[in-house]
Amino acid sequence: MSTIAHDDHHDHKPTGLKRWFFSTNHKDIGTLYLIFALTMFFIGGAMAMIIRAELFQPGLQFVDPQFYNSMVTVHALIMIFGAVMPAGVGLANWMIPLMIGAPDMALPRMNNMSFWILPFAFALLLSTLFMDGGAPAGGWTMYPPLVLQTGDAFPFLIFAVHFLGISSIMGAINIIATVFNMRAPGMTLMQMPLFVWTWVITSFLLIASLPVLAGGVTMLLTDKYFGTSFFDAAGGGDPVLFQHIFWFFGHPEVYILALPAFGIVSQIIPAFARKPLFGYASMVYATASIAILSFFVWAHHMFTVGLPIKGELFFMYATMLIAVPTGVKVFNWIATMWKGSMTFETPMLFSVAFVILFTIGGFSGLMLGITPVDFQYHDTYFVVAHFHYVLLTGAIFALMAAAYYWLPKWTGNMYDERLGKIHFWLSLISSNVLFFPQHFLGLAGMPRRIPDYNIQFADFNMISSIGGFAYGITQLLFVYIVIKCAMGGKKARARSWDGAKGLEWEVPSPAPFHTFETPPKLTKKVLESLY
Amino acid sequence: MATQEIYYIPEGSKWPIVGTLSLFVTFLGGAMMFNSVDAGKYVLIIGLALLTYMFAGWFADVIAESIAGKYSKQVDVSFRMGMGWFILSEVMFFAAFFGALYYARMFSIPWLSGEGQGGHNGTHEFLWSSFQASWPMNVMPDPAKYTQYKDVVPAFGVPAINTALLLASGVTVTFAHWALKKANRTALSAWLFATVALGFIFVYFQAGEYAHAMNDLDLTINGGIYGSTFYLLTGFHGFHVTMGAVMLAVILFRSLKGHFSKKDHFAFEAVAWYWHFVDVVWLGLFIFVYWI
Amino acid sequence: MKGISKLKSSLQKLVLALFFMPLSAMADWALNMRQGVTPISQEIYQMHMVTLWVVTVIGILVFGVMFWSIFHHRKSKGAKASKFSHSTTVEIIWTIIPTAIIISLAIPATKLLIKMDDTSESAITVKATGSQWKWKYDYLDGVGEGITIFSSLDAKSKEISQRDSGLDPMDHVNYLRDVDEPIVLPINTKIRILTTSQDVIHAWWLPDLGWKRDAIPGFINDNWAVIEKTGTYRGKCTEICGAGHGYMPIVLKAVSMQDYTAWVDEKKIAQAASKNTSNIVLNMEELMTKGEAVYKAQCLVCHQANGEGLKGAFPSIVGSPVAVEADNRMRHNQQIIYGKGLMPAFGEQLSDVDIASVVSFTRNAWGNNTGDIIQAKEVAEARKAAKVIK
Ligand code: HEA
Ligand code: HEA
């Protein structure tokens, strides 16, 4: 592989604050993204701990109902916009240029701005916790008219959403330009690693859906301050119009969270099964189908608003249809494992758990998609269980897998495998104790977004809270493992995992500050050895 | 697909973080103003000033690098993709407002007035029994809450003239591009000047139309869903035209300084694309807001 | 140590739940959806069970294959990796089979949905209007026409639910599931239920009827039910509607047609009587007792048991100029009659004597010792006087 090995003799980097604030380096920016995401995961997680503490027993113990609602709202906004999305973009920043043999992202300065917007946007959002009337408390879905009752926090909420939107759109544009314009000569689209594919498609989703949300919240702003009546029947509008706009964004958004996770798992499973990914082409087409379909299912979040029956039927069919391409992906992962030669290091453990638990979340999703039955499930803990399965044991598990998989490449050291395994098993058990009982709570009739409940729900809530605390504490172990790995440990080889394939493993570990300043030569032979 | 040339990776730059800060200060100022904090407007002004400073500085850097010949063909392609996808995101932003207009006309107004019952049996009967559908909708379901207007702006008055102006400006900017490709600097500047002029005349007419609508017709943003969609759509469009015209003016200035060559004039093209986009949005507006 | 024994029983249930999930999912042990008491709710339950079984079987098959592979195709067992990477045949198969499964689920779902959509030929129509945070029921059509009921959380739950109330929710079986006045409906009759709202979006959900519907301000949704069994059915508001969202239960009493007509007659007489109370005169003590009851029922959710409200959301009544200054009596009365900002209007719901007592109460409780006595007559006058509340 000497043809593409890197010459790292002039590995000069800027130093001090300038390095981070003025950065145009995809690896530094990627690192910033990842650290930021982890920080936000803890802040959002701390809020979840407040939620779980309040729900530990019936009765109000710790917080007032209004504050509880704020916690739910801000928890969700932080987890989605602050933890999962930035973590995904961070991985994209770090890995896509390495995977396609590019020297950096296509628009490096804009890349810096996409990142630095995030802390400022969350400063706007989090400052509302200290305002008159408290932080936004209408749920992350921001439905009017309730959200219009928000106090001083209201314009901050709206502008934070605008700000985050700007960041994500710039990030998405950058990724698209990088992938379409910066691939090493000789790499066709259908030779790109699947992670790159999922990110291109995710970027399309971002560009097409986030501006719509921006438009929607702009209308909230004008309804509150300028006397428009988009969401007020008295002036000919309709509160439900906002829900259509929100979910036109919101459903693609959940795939924005899920597709990069699919990409990660599609890198890791072949590596540890030591076998090529099964059905590469069908994976690409399935991802694209999911993305396209995701724009036609939004009203499955609104089955109870009183849509005309034709609409309900259409959205039910479209929703159920998504199970097909998603199923193709699941089957492909399993076929990749089939007749492989598998080992189970931490990244693989998280990936296998992802496949199972995401599928369970998908199953409950399918149940929710059946309109008449959703009349019973909607806005109960059954939904909460569904989306935490796809988000926590789905997206977050995949992100954890990615962290373990690429940590050697980032730091040059192997992480502590024993601790990694402990982290995995504790996370696996506690997250299921946390969220599985919520299915029962929902079916038994516990609505979501309530701070207090009848004693009939007491048992499962207590169990769920215990799982929650256990899961939270376990994540401290993850931080320890990452820090320990960054500080030192067994030196990692360039190809840190013996089954791992792809250009990122052709550069040394840790990856030097500059890589692929001259494009790698991808002869047919090299390419074959890569995929 | 990549070429073999070395790709230009800019050194660290202060502009992105200045840009971030300026946006932050702008948003902060705006939010303070909405909360009736007096200092808000000063914060907002500082933010906008910073924003202008950032744009000027950032583009100056890019122009300098471009003139210094640091950019390869590939960098040019990245810029083109960036601009193209940015415009798509703008299209989707307007789609939200067009969607609202469509929804009001196809769903909420019919439901409120008892047409096409859909899932809302009884809405008209029990809540708004005196409300009748019409478009432009002048009698609100709750007349006490929203202002009535005397009339709406007819399509075939100033809006039609404005349509002609914008379409003409689309043509002149294309002529300018052809002139540029032939390296005919005089023609380039002349056509560009015509485009900028048409843009600003459009804005001027639009402003006059607004004044007329508000003062003489009592048509305000508080005029129910008609006033809401009318002002939000035309307002955001007008804002985009203004930005586009300013950008065109900068391009005119730069072409007078001889920045563009026959082959290498991405900035010109980007602005031209943007201008065409603004043009197309106007056509949508003319048809759906003013005409039908 | 109650907490510990609670914990123990919870853990036992957890173990049970994890190991016997498929089994216990069938038992009616608050683990599964309720079958309900209408034909529709039972069909929904069936549909739910079918889907649950379908996905369970798919899960067992898919995960089964996966675990088989995990156990047998591992390196430590000496497995050598094959090289295959696609097979058009199996890929087509595993696209077609899920599609077929989905179609076979969609067909019965479609039929059921169409059935649910038909609200025609109902005998009784009730309109449920949500507001922060109670339900109002207007009987619009059929037997009982003209009755109006306001239904909010029962006083006992309200008290227990206060933070630091020192009361144990475990002592109240129907904690947060009871209301002061339930809606009453006859069985075996097609009832059409309209939902709408006065302020924000709420949702009206009775699990035993098999559906929930959003209550949207300015719009009306309709749905229907034929209840087949007498009994008391409980549900909740299921759309976040502010701080009191968790405190907005729904209780429906289903009775035989005979009992229903008897209830209607009684209710109509009572309603007529409560309309005309402006001549009632009470002494201070009576006003305070009655006022406290009204306060607990109507005001406590927002202004709290100690009258101090919640900072940032609901103002304190203790020491509030409206409630202590002598020349604010008119304002005080009208504040209750018309509401203001986020505070709902109570004029329609409370009789003159109710308002008189709650105003008297708030002007004298928690150290607001004004000594003011407000009689029903003054409230009746406040209703007629010009509005001083904006
Ligand atoms: C990562 C995020 C993510 C993902 C991937 C999904 C995936 C899916 N979701 Fe989920 N969803 C959310 C995040 C996500 N969701 C969130 C956050 C909410 C709540 C928002 C809020 O209200 O706050 C929500 C809510 C939600 C609702 C609204 C519920 C309600 O409020 O009443 C519905 C209804 O249809 C739904 C459906 C689905 C479906 C059908 C899928 C499908 O994509 C799943 C497909 C996968 C499978 C089915 C499993 C694998 C397939 C096979 C093994 C093949 C064979 C299978 C069959 C033939 C069945 N989701
Ligand atoms: C990616 C998205 C994501 C993630 C990762 C999570 C993670 C978690 N969520 Fe979240 N959640 C949402 C997205 C997410 N959630 C959304 C969209 C909603 C809907 C909001 C709405 O209704 O508007 C929601 C709502 C929601 C609810 C419902 C509230 C309600 O309806 O009333 C609950 C309740 O249990 C909950 C719990 C948790 C818990 C315990 C975790 C845990 O996994 C968190 C674990 C992480 C940590 C705990 C941090 C790490 C540790 C520390 C901070 C150290 C300290 C530890 C201790 C003191 C123990 N979430």
Ligand code: CUA
């Ligand atoms: Cu009313 Cu929730």
Ligand SMILES: [Cu+2]
């Ligand atoms: Cu969805």
